[in-house]
Amino acid sequence: MLDQILRVAVAGNPNAGKSTLFNTLTHGREKTGNYPGITTEAKRGLWHDLSLFPAGAPRVELLDLPGAYSLHAHSPEEAVSYRVLSDGAPGSEAPQALIVVVDVMNLERNLFYALQLLELGRPTVVALSMTDRLAAQGGTLQLQRLAEVLGVPVVDARRDDPATPKRLADALVQAMAAPGAERRWIWPDAQVEASFRDLADRLAEATASERRGADGTLGWWLSSQVEAGEISPATAPLRAELDALAARYFTGEPGVPARDQMARAAIEARYAWIDRKVAPLLDLPASAESRSDRIDRVVTHPVAGPLLFLATMGLLFQLMFVGADPLISRIEEAFGALGRWLGGALPQGPLNDLLVNGIVAGVGSVVVFLPQIAILFALLAFLDGCGYLARAAFLMDRVMARVGLHGKSFVPLLSSFACAIPGIASTRTIERENDRFITILVAPLMTCSARLPVYALLLATFFSDRPAIGGVINQAALGLFLLYFLGTAGALAMAWLLRKTLLPGSRPPLILELPPYRLPRARDVWYEVRERCIGFAKDAGTVILATTILLWAAMTYPRAPEVEARFDAQLSALHDTAPAADAPLAAVAAHRVQVLRLQQERHHAVTERTVAGRVGHFILPVLRPLGFNEQISIGLIASLAAREVLVSSLGVSYGVGDDEESQGLRMALRNDPRMNRATAISILVWFVFAFQCFATAGAVRRETRSWKWPALLVGYQTLLAWVASFVAYRGALWLGLGGP
């Protein structure tokens, strides 16, 4: 009994308050480890306060399911809920009981899904959220009567009441103790009901061994077989009977298939039941929605709405950059210092090199992403909790429609400004597969934070000292804006192209609920941010770390000891001829230049022979039309670990420090006769479009369940980058930017 676990799923409509309740009950202590069949999509956690349960009771494990409007799943996110709830295979970890969260301010529509869940016949508690809002607006609900009508415990589960966990625990114990929930059904016609019940019983028999969920609960059967149209082999023969029944009873509308009519009848029967039995129990004054309505009058206004939206996005980016910047440089410094310290403390050799340049650098390049990801997701979680993101999707729908997408693609693309990987994961709310895949395939074109160090270095080196345009617009700042614009425009254009070619489809229909405005709790926002960061470190971090180590090896091996020895001898010879400290300045400088040049030559000679050097050399002819030199070519290979690695890679290959702030690298780039504004533009455009992140390919593979789409992503990004860079480079040369 002691280590027995009672698995309880928290289910309900989107925005009903599920995550809030989950966090309250678990104290945000999420359990890692996967639920069978689903990966990271449903959160798990243990009920924190055990003292609320009788002694000897099993521990309660809660599962925070994604929101859904129906068991008949329309989006991959809803499919997760359906899979978990309908999973009845013996030995599976299907939930044994349910907590259905119902928003009292949206009672009827929330109860539709709740009724479907009650039909599953599992022990169930209905948890009413937003009862504080109901009271504040002078509304009342006859809670006791509702419990009688529904036949399961109903509790007030308002967010900020310390007694909420106790009430839920008591109700859960009560629900578990109740004799098997009564099979309820909703057909208004007794004869129809009898026929279906008979069929359902036989269906249950046919599937009992396979799916425990079908143990006679007509509702489950109806939801999965009728509404979702899903058939298991065992039930296939009964399908014909079902069709016959449908044809017998649902023939009211000529031209509409009987099965569709039956599905609709099932939905209408539930709403009719709710209207008849539940609606009279709720007394909500007519003015109840006014506050959200007043806000919406501004937020969705045709003129004020878009302006407010632009202002919000502007503020979001401002906070993201300004807030993350100091943290990022702090992290870079810390990892730099750690690397230097380790490099000095350990004996020289390949192990030292692996640790410093492979592992520490790799972990560092994962951690530098976290500030921007954390800030962006804190802001997104806040805006989502408020209800603003749904409005943003509403406002952006018109823009997205131009390229064949709908408003729900907006949030994934916005997230991709921090990193495409969480952006790609958040496409799961998009219903149709083609719409979702288009969004996934263009998200990597949005300017993620990894591109920024590269942009910063090249813009600062080649443009910041140019005269401001018209005396006011700084060229580097304008350049940054244009790069963001180019990425976004590229993403939209690619979406349009994919829609016209590989992933055709009509304009996706948008159905989106706009929840009332609410102020989210700080701790819920914090839990969300923590989860995102951990998720990123796990998903992207491992890939980035692995590629960094692999690329470190490719940049190091095979080694050429005789070449190294030759250069080292020359270097030490040069060292011996160093002019004295009091020698003329010109002599000291000349000697210094000699040393630097020799160091560079040594670096080139050594990397030339490594795997990366050979590959870089091999692909150079393809990149030469873009104005790229050998260092850039090798740097591009190194930056496959993470884009910002280009900076340190260039630093090393020019024999100067590997820090973007370093004046040395900027000087070296500026003094390299092969580098000028035209080549800089070419590299920048390359970074806007090129595929440079294996972690992204992994995320695409996971979400599309095929290697075909990541392969397409790599292909189209590379082609697009080449063509765009070529055009940009030639254009820049034509404009005369090829000179010093």
Place this chain on the structure above:
Amino acid sequence: MHPTLAQLPAGRTARVTDLRGCAESCQRLMEMGFTRGTLVEVLLRGTPSLIRLRHGRVTLSAELAQAVLVG
């Protein structure tokens, strides 16, 4: 022929009489509360439009608003 939700001017209230020509989406509309006899109010007309029903607000793209017959 009944008018559709897309034809109602903003501020008007009407009852849903039927859903036409949107198989899969129609089912979702119904699940979200657009059942026959439901009272709906047009808050904003256009693409997408904003509808109030059963104490909630839902936005619909034009094609879907056209699928909802009202009377």
